[in-house]
Amino acid sequence: MNISPFPQREASPETIVRVRVVKREQAAQNVWMFELQPIDNPTLAAFDAGAHLALHLDGGVRQYSLCNGPQDRKVYRIAVRREEDGNGVSRHLCDSVRQGAEISVSGPFNRFALVDGQHALLIAAGIGITPILAMALELAARDRSFELHYAGRSSAGMAFLEQLRQHFPSDAHFYAPDIGDGTRMTLERIISAPRPGHHVYVCGPSSLIESVCVEARAKGWPEAQVHFERFQAELPIAQDGDRAFEVQLRSSGQCIGVKADETVAQALERNGIYVNLSCGSGVCGSCRTGVLEGEVDHRDYFYSAAEQARHNEFTPCCSRAHSARLVLDL
Numbered sequence: 001m002n003i004s005p006f007p008q009r010e011a012s013p014e015t016i017v018r019v020r021v022v023k024r025e026q027a028a029q030n031v032w033m034f035e036l037q038p039i040d041n042p043t044l045a046a047f048d049a050g051a052h053l054a055l056h057l058d059g060g061v062r063q064y065s066l067c068n069g070p071q072d073r074k075v076y077r078i079a080v081r082r083e084e085d086g087n088g089v090s091r092h093l094c095d096s097v098r099q100g101a102e103i104s105v106s107g108p109f110n111r112f113a114l115v116d117g118q119h120a121l122l123i124a125a126g127i128g129i130t131p132i133l134a135m136a137l138e139l140a141a142r143d144r145s146f147e148l149h150y151a152g153r154s155s156a157g158m159a160f161l162e163q164l165r166q167h168f169p170s171d172a173h174f175y176a177p178d179i180g181d182g183t184r185m186t187l188e189r190i191i192s193a194p195r196p197g198h199h200v201y202v203c204g205p206s207s208l209i210e211s212v213c214v215e216a217r218a219k220g221w222p223e224a225q226v227h228f229e230r231f232q233a234e235l236p237i238a239q240d241g242d243r244a245f246e247v248q249l250r251s252s253g254q255c256i257g258v259k260a261d262e263t264v265a266q267a268l269e270r271n272g273i274y275v276n277l278s279c280g281s282g283v284c285g286s287c288r289t290g291v292l293e294g295e296v297d298h299r300d301y302f303y304s305a306a307e308q309a310r311h312n313e314f315t316p317c318c319s320r321a322h323s324a325r326l327v328l329d330l
């Protein structure tokens with residue numbers, strides 16, 4: 001079979017642009033879909049399935065996956081679940097941001113891209129369906145083999161259910177108490193033994209991601225064939241036992257102390273050095289910075305385990321040092 005590789009792109013440079021909400025509609029119970037169009041330039045930045053957009057709102061920066069299929073590049077399309085808890089950003093978006101509103105965004109970024117392969121096993125729960133939908137549409141457009149498993153608490157809360165049913169009547173499988181006989185998604189059953197060229201992609205609550213990783217590991221899947229996306233950092237950035245260390249700048253040799261209770265980004269800022277900050281929690285990669293010497297204490301969700309082990313880049317918004325000093329490529 002002639003396999004054309006999926007385009008791979010690094011995260012876009014951090015540039016904040018203004019976009020207008022050109023459409024807003026309810027996609028499911030407690031889920032709203034927004035279509036966003038750049039105001040000054042109608043051309044969207046290029047992106048692939050799995051990409052997300054960072055929305056810069058009054059309550060903070062939040063990342064939302066793009067649900068667009070590959071032929072659908074006139075607007076950025078996101079879906080937002082209205083969360084009762086949290087910092088209120090999703091409530092603000094769902095309750096107050098109407099058609100015609102303007103907001104600031106950066107990206108798209110993509111750390112969840114499809115990789116070249118023979119078959120994709122797509123697994124989603126809840127709002128995690130958004131990047132998985134884009135992946136399914138892209139795989140279908142490329143006539144590539146995949147199967148999709150999508151679980152929810154009820155069919156009413158499952159965004160894009162009808163679209164998926166129509167597009168993928170045989171490749172998509174749905175699980176909710178009110179769907180069919182109420183069969184639950186059973187990872188033990190849907191994750192079989194690994195095969196060369198097969199890849200697993202999962203997006204949803206961290207409990208689902210952990211369960212998929214555990215099941216895949218138990219069945220012998222190599223780490224490089226299991227891909228997942230988290231949006232919200234769930235570990236606290238500060239941890240007991242954090243200690244001070246220092247960073248040295250390659251360009252000037254200047255050494256800057258990082259206190260036990262501050263981030264590297266904050267220490268740099270105290271000294272008039274600014275890195276691009278977006279999520280501030282190790283998710284988006286906007287602040288990534290080269291490391292020339294020292295051992296990083298990675299606390300991000302941006303790098304894979306293999307990338308973290310190289311200790312040649314880190315995210316100064318949250319990561320620290322195991323060594324007494326890091327020399328930064330700044």
Ligand code: FES
Pocket residue numbers: 276277278279280281282283284285286287288300302315316317318
């Ligand atoms: S600002 Fe997002 S990873 Fe550092």
